[in-house]
Amino acid sequence: MKILVFQHAVSEHPGNFRDVMKARGCSMHAVELDEGEPIPDLDGFDVLLVMGGPQDVWQVDEFPWLSDEMAAIQRWVRAGRPYLGMCLGHQLLAQCLGGQVGLMDKPEVGMSQVTVEADPIFHRLPVSWPCMQWHGAEVKRLPEGAVRLASSPGCVIQAQRWGRFAYGLQFHMELTRTTTTEWAALPEYKAALERVRGPGGLDEVVAEVNAQFSGMYDAAQIVFGNFLDVAEIALAPA
DSSP states (O other): OEEEEEESSTTOSOTTHHHHHHHTTOEEEEEEGGGTOOOOOGGGOSEEEEOOOSOOTTOTTTOTHHHHHHHHHHHHHHTTOOEEEETHHHHHHHHHTTOEEEEEEEEEEEEEEEEEOSOGGGTTSOSEEEEEEEEEEEEEEOOTTEEEEEEETTEEEEEEEETTTEEEESSBOOOOTTHHHHHHTSHHHHHHHHHHHOTTHHHHHHHHHHHHHHHHHHHHHHHHHHHHHHHHHHHSOO
16 A cells, blocks of 8 residues: 655654554655645555644645645545545645634643544544644534544544545644654744643643553554555455
8 A cells, every 4th residue: 555645844744653554564655745845646646644734724825835735635535535634634634625724712732532433443442532632723614524523622623534535633643752842843833832831831741641652552553554444445446
């Protein structure tokens, strides 16, 4: 399976999902859109994985490549091809299909409890578990044809599925042991962290993530594996 990855910051990469890719013999091609790398011919790939980033979906004047990215995402998912968006990737999915994304009253940064609906992507997972959050925007309205799959106390639409094969997750499951400190180096993320957690908040978040990392890692391996199972169904000959 050939996986195309859209990245929007060097520290926002597939993280522990790469362990699943390696175990299942997948190949990965990452495109750093924020550094001007062009979107390749989509026909050469089976799965589109879109990561998070410090940009917002409405910043197309500041980041013109966002328009090309949303056009590519729209073509991809409307063709019924498997898609998984994380954080910004979740918001881009909603925006490009006619949903609405906007700023939150208060950014969600740190651990929170996410409650999920029954869906193949959450197979073999409990109804609720702790996840890492780091976002100041959210999906306000789902696009037509999408269903909500998860929520948290701070964000009503934590996950979505559009059609059968396009998914978006607002929460972060791709974490590695160094993710939290790497993201805190991004000015936009640091500002959100300090607004929510105050001075010294980074140490608190790092401690929270480390305390629950093993469980989150195991859940992430299951979720991404489930997504690849869904992708195999989408790619199977008719």
